Amino acid sequence: MGIGEVEAAKNRCKSVIRKIKKLPSTTASCHRTLLKLACSELSFLASLANDLSPQPLSSVNIGHLESVVRILQLPSVTGVSRVCKPLPLIGGRVHVDIVCTLAKAPVWILVSDRNPRYISWSVSRHGGRGLRLRIEKVLAAARSATTLRPSSIILFFANGLPAFVYDKLKREFGALDFNFGLDLSMIDFDYDEELEVGWVNVVQTRSYGEAITVEIKLTDSCDSLAFSQPSSVIQPEVTELSQRDAFSYVLSSMRLHGHVQSEDCRVNFDTTALVALVSGISNGCAERILNTPQSELEIRFKGNTKFVIAQARSELQDSVLAEMGVVLAGKRGMVCQSVVSEFKELVSMYGGPNEKCRAEQLLKCLMVVSDNPSERMKALPTTRKLAMKNKIVFGTGDSWRTTTLTANAAFARAVAQTGMSLPTIDHSPRALTGD
Numbered sequence: 001m002g003i004g005e006v007e008a009a010k011n012r013c014k015s016v017i018r019k020i021k022k023l024p025s026t027t028a029s030c031h032r033t034l035l036k037l038a039c040s041e042l043s044f045l046a047s048l049a050n051d052l053s054p055q056p057l058s059s060v061n062i063g064h065l066e067s068v069v070r071i072l073q074l075p076s077v078t079g080v081s082r083v084c085k086p087l088p089l090i091g092g093r094v095h096v097d098i099v100c101t102l103a104k105a106p107v108w109i110l111v112s113d114r115n116p117r118y119i120s121w122s123v124s125r126h127g128g129r130g131l132r133l134r135i136e137k138v139l140a141a142a143r144s145a146t147t148l149r150p151s152s153i154i155l156f157f158a159n160g161l162p163a164f165v166y167d168k169l170k171r172e173f174g175a176l177d178f179n180f181g182l183d184l185s186m187i188d189f190d191y192d193e194e195l196e197v198g199w200v201n202v203v204q205t206r207s208y209g210e211a212i213t214v215e216i217k218l219t220d221s222c223d224s225l226a227f228s229q230p231s232s233v234i235q236p237e238v239t240e241l242s243q244r245d246a247f248s249y250v251l252s253s254m255r256l257h258g259h260v261q262s263e264d265c266r267v268n269f270d271t272t273a274l275v276a277l278v279s280g281i282s283n284g285c286a287e288r289i290l291n292t293p294q295s296e297l298e299i300r301f302k303g304n305t306k307f308v309i310a311q312a313r314s315e316l317q318d319s320v321l322a323e324m325g326v327v328l329a330g331k332r333g334m335v336c337q338s339v340v341s342e343f344k345e346l347v348s349m350y351g352g353p354n355e356k357c358r359a360e361q362l363l364k365c366l367m368v369v370s371d372n373p374s375e376r377m378k379a380l381p382t383t384r385k386l387a388m389k390n391k392i393v394f395g396t397g398d399s400w401r402t403t404t405l406t407a408n409a410a411f412a413r414a415v416a417q418t419g420m421s422l423p424t425i426d427h428s429p430r431a432l433t434g435d
Contacts, residue, residue: 006048012062013042019069027416030083037084038065063113067158068097070208071109074180076102079421087141087148087419094141101421102180104401105151106376108142110134113158121165131165135173135216142218146379147420152217154178160210169214178215246321247283247358251365253325255332267328267425268397269335269366270390272407274343276320276427278351278358280435281308286315289433300434307431314428327405327425334367336396338389352434374398376420385414394422 020034041062068084071077079101086093098109112119122130135153142150155175169175255265276282281289289297289312298305335343340363347359373395382388390411397404404422406412407429415422 006045009062010042010045012066013038013045016062016065016069017042019073023069023072027081029417030080033083033085034065034069037061041065061113063158064111067111067113067156067208071098071111071156071180076180078102079106079423081416081421082419087145094138096138099148099150099419099421101423102154104403104423106149106421107152107154108138108150109154109156110138111156111158116157116160116162116165119157119162119165121168132168132172135169139173139216139218145376147376147418149376150218152215155214155216157212158208161212166212166214169216173216175214175216178213180213245283246319246325247277248361250277250321250325250328251361253329254365255330256365265330265332266334266400266402267331268393268400268402268404269333269339270393270404270406270408271339271342271346272429273324273405273427274335274339274359274362275346275432276407276430277324277362278347278355278432279320279430280352280355280433281311281315281430282320283354283358283435285433285435286312290316304431308433311428311430315430318428320428320430323427324405327427332367333365334369334397334400334402335363336369336371336393338371338392340368342389346432350432350434352432354435355432369396369400372396372399380415380418380420383414385410386418387411394424398422 017035017038020031020038023031023034065084072080072083077098077100080098082096082099084097086095087099096108097111100107100109120130121132135155138153142153155169161169289308294305294309297308301308343359343363347356351359371392373392377391377395377398380386380391382391390408394404394406394411394415402423403425405425405427407427409426412422412424412426
C-alpha cells in the first residue's frame, strides 16, 4: 500500500472527526462512540505510514464511518440514541448502526459500504453469512424487542447493490425504495479550517450517486400506528383570540380545529409546556419580579425564590412564547387526559387570575386524547428517573407518533440512556407566579 493511499485515508478520517464534532441530534454517548471509532481508525492508518509493502486497504473501515456520519447529518434523522453498537436483546445481540427517529417513528438503520460485487444473498463460497440471514436475524430481534422496537428497518447501501439482490429484497422481504427526504447522491464536501488564516480548503470526500436505500416495515401493530389513532378524542372549542399579546398570538397561530392525520402537523404538550405558556413570567411579569425586593419575593415564593428569579432573568434574554411560537405555528396541539388533570390542579392551587384565564383559553385550543402510552414506553422499567406519570405523557405522544414539547430534560435524558429514540422539543421552564 502506497503512502498516497494511506494519506488519503487519513485525511478522510480527519474529515469524519470534524463532522462528528458538529453532529446534531445525538447523545454524548453516541459522540464518544463515533469519535472513538474514527480516532482508532486514524491511529491504525498512522501505524501503516511507514509500511510500503503492496497490500490492499481491506482492513480500513473509514468508508462505513463516512456513510454513518452522512446519514446522521440529515435533518430528517432525529432522536439518535445509539450508533455502531450491538443491541442487547432477549435471545442475543444484534448489530445496528443507527437507532433513531424518522418521521416521528422509531427505526433501525443498517449501513453497508461494501463493494456490490462482494454482497451475497445466501451463504458465500467462503462460508460467510449472506445478506438474507443477516436481515432475518435483525427482523427477528426487532419483533422480539420491547422498548427499542422499531417500526421499520432501513437498509442503506452506500455503493449500490447487485440487481438480483435488490430484487430479492423486494420479493422476499417486501422492501420498498426509501428516501431520507434529501438527495443523498449529492457530493459530500468538507471544509478544512486548519489552513492559513483567510484560506479554507474545500475537500470533496465522496459521492453517493450509486447508493440504494430500502425500507422493510414490520408487519404488526407497530405499522398500524401510522394509520389508526387512539380513541376518545375530545375536539376543542374554537374561540376568537385577540392579537394584543404574545400569548394570544401563539394560540392564534396554531391549527385550532380539524382532525390532523399527519404526524408532522401535531405537537404533544406535557404539563411543563402548558405551565410555561400561561405563566406570568412568560407573559410580562419578568421585569416586575426582578424589580421586587428579594425579601418580598421570599415571602411570596418561599423556597422557590431563586428558581423564579433565574427564570425571570432567562425570560428577559429569551422569550419562551417567542420560542414556542416558532415551534407551534401551523401545528395542532394535543394533550392527554392526565396532563389536563394535573395542569388544572396546579393552576387552581398556584395560578393567579390572569394565569387561570390564560389556562382556560389554552385548553380550549387543544385536542384532548385519552392516556394511551405506547407499548415500548410501557415496557421501560418504572424508576425515579422514569416515573410512571411521565411514561404515560410521553408514551401517549409516542403512540400518536408525535413530538412532545417539554421542559423535562431529565426524563428525556433517562429515556435516551436506555437506547430508545424519542422525539422531543425542549423549552425553558417557567413557573406559575400567582399573576
